[in-house]
Amino acid sequence: MPKVSLWLGGALGWGVAMSLSFLASLYIIGRPTGSHDSVLLVLYFTGAVLGWLVALPLLWQVPGRRPTETKFAAGFLLLGVATIAATAGLFALEYRLFYAQWHAPFLSRIWMFQFVFTSASAVYQFAVLGLPHYLPFGFGGLAAVAGLLAAHRR
Template sequence: MDQTNPTSTIIAADRTRTAASHCLELFGGSISWGVVMAASALAALYLRNGLLTSHLTALALVYFLGGALSWPIMVPLARRVASSRPPSARFAAFFLALSLGTTAMTAFLFAMDYRWFYARWHAPFGSLIWTFQFLFTGASAVYQFAVLGVTLFMPFGLLCLIATSAYLARYER
């Protein structure tokens, strides 16, 4: 009959608990960051034109998903880069990772929505013309997002980015 070492069982249970804690922390941070980015976009739209747009739900969803999908990629990356560094370097790593990651993910989602709209006029999938159309439609969507969409992050998103980066830099494990 096999004997189980109680110490290894305790260690395995502790590791499982730690891994679950990290996953929940990452998931919670992802949802929170998505909500903050959507709220920032909605606040900017409110200040700009009183939320008078027919695409309010779609915009809120794109900004929410941009924040929520960038968090689980960029925060662990910044943690790996910033581990055992001074707090100022950790702050810079989190600030850079979250700002670039959130902007890039939101621009990507905007480009895919843009592409979905123009797909009905594009050539058949996989052709050379389709490839050019896909690339240039995506590039023009990212440019349009850079000019018009990034401004929706500015009034409150920047403040939240600074506060979140400072919090993550201070309480890094």
């Protein structure tokens, strides 16, 4: 298993990096700051922290004797997918909290349909509108961190 300092320090660092990627993308797009930017900033930070905490122990399952390229690819894929999945999941929960006031009673059949389709539409909306905030800086940061993790695992 990875060291606790790498686990916690890396999670905080990765969260800050993805938050900065979000802010930089807002600047590049030229969008004026909105009222929800602080909530979205926390969402991207938390999603990245959760993504790191999930991806790191999975990455440590890749044997250290593998070629560096394999470790890089595993780190790139695991960290990227875990970060995006965690952030999309948090986005879906936030989306669901907003629409819950109009949904049927908890655990009813209609509520389950509403829950599934509200969550699915939130994940789709994140895929279309949220993923571009990881470009170009988040993608570059992902490549750099995957390279550092691959080199660290020699």
